[in-house]
Amino acid sequence: MEDRQLETHPDLIDPEWRKHAEREARLGAKKDLKRRRKQRPRRRLRMTRKVVVVLFVTGTVAVLGAATVVVQQMRGSSDPGQPPKVAPVVIGVDLARPYDRTPAANWSEGLAGITVPPGQAVGDFTAQEVDAAYRKATEAIAAARLGSRALSGDGSELLALLTPNERARLEATLTSAPTVEKGGYLTLLGTNRLLPARPRMTGFLTAKAGRKGELIVHASYVTAYAFDVRPGEARSPVDIVPFVRDEEDYVLRKAPFAKGDAGLSLGASSGFTSRMACDAIKTGVLAPQYADKSAPNYGVPAVDEAATYDPTKPMPTRDTCR
Structure with a gap:
């Protein structure tokens, strides 16, 4: 109507x-x-x-x-009915996001990337003592791989965490000029400087009983470092992000051990470094891959990178500086 x-x-x-x-x-x-x-x-x-x-x-x-x-x-500029063109892939390095397009893209910053289990009684150690041992081990990791002193070649922060006898054993090595031996304990940087982006880590801790009065905390972890670069010196993010993988035993002792051995000592260890400058690592110094002017392809992992940077996988043994 x-x-x-x-x-x-x-x-x-x-x-x-x-x-x-x-x-x-x-x-x-x-x-x-x-x-x-x-x-x-x-x-x-x-x-x-x-x-x-x-x-x-x-x-x-x-x-x-x-x-x-x-x-x-x-x-757009294309003919009607045609699908839009895909944006070109950006090539180069974004210094504001240096870990993008690397294996460390989704890792956490610093010690947050290391999984620490809840303390449980192990051997002669109570749950509280195991918790304290985990904290001591992570302090040692930070002092060796993240601390500003260690990165500048000063091993005093790590030495301060050790027992008197262990400190005396390692003091000469950790206070010397850069060497391959010292580089096994600390991350040493040369003239190449890190970006403000903090190192990223992935890994975990476990604990087992040793001798009477001894607890062994095993750390399996990988650390990625982002280095600064001048324009044109790096082609991709992997050129500025080397990786240091470590398997380390931190040994905590109490009575019946003597006072000079009670506390933290460093046990067995092994390591693997990749995406680095080979001429620098041969002197114990960590430098980005792009800095290796004579052999820019050195430092490239010889095996699958996913396994290389997976702390649950066996440690690679093949030398990447071939």
């Missing part, structure tokens, strides 16, 4: 009113077009205009008006 009343509404059949409505609609469309062109000056618009009668019905009251509908189709 309402539709029939609207079709015979006086305004719809009045030619003067319809001319006025169409003129107002065209003016509104031109204003709208100018506004859109100002907002998107670099896009090309293909437009189709249709004059229609827009009808709004609220309850039993009908409001009539004329409007112009503008259909816009955005077009």
Whole structure:
């Protein structure tokens, strides 16, 4: 019933009113077009205009008006109907996100990447003592691999955590100039400097009983370091991110051991370094792969990288500096 009343509404059949409505609609469309062109000056618009009668019905009251509908189709440089082109892959290094596109992309910063189990009684050690042993082991890891002193060649922070007898055994090595032996205990940096991005780690701790009064905390972990670089010196993130993998035993002793041996000592260890500069690592210093000017492909893992950086997998044994 309402539709029939609207079709015979006086305004719809009045030619003067319809001319006025169409003129107002065209003016509104031109204003709208100018506004859109100002907002998107670099896009090309293909437009189709249709004059229609827009009808709004609220309850039993009908409001009539004329409007112009503008259909816009955005077009790129490709032909209509063609899929959009895929953005090119960015090549190079993003110093703000240096770990992107490396195995360490999803690792946590520092010690947060090392899983520490809840303390449980092991051998002669209570759950609380095992917890304390885990903390002591992570302190030693931080002092050796993350501490600013160690990175500058100063082993005093690690030495301070050791028993008196262990300190005396290692003091000459950890206070010497850089050597391969010293580089086995500490991460030593040369002239190449790290980016502000903190080193990333992945790994875990376990504990087992040793001799009477002895607890062995085993650490299996990998550390990734992001080095600064000048423009053009690195082709991809792996050129600035070397990896240091460690298997280390931290030995905690108490009575019946003598006072000079009570506390933390360093046990058996092994390591593997990759994506580094070989000429530097041969002197005990860690440097990024791009710094190896004479052999830029040295330091590349000789085996699958996923296994190389997985602490649950066997330690690689093949020398990457071939």
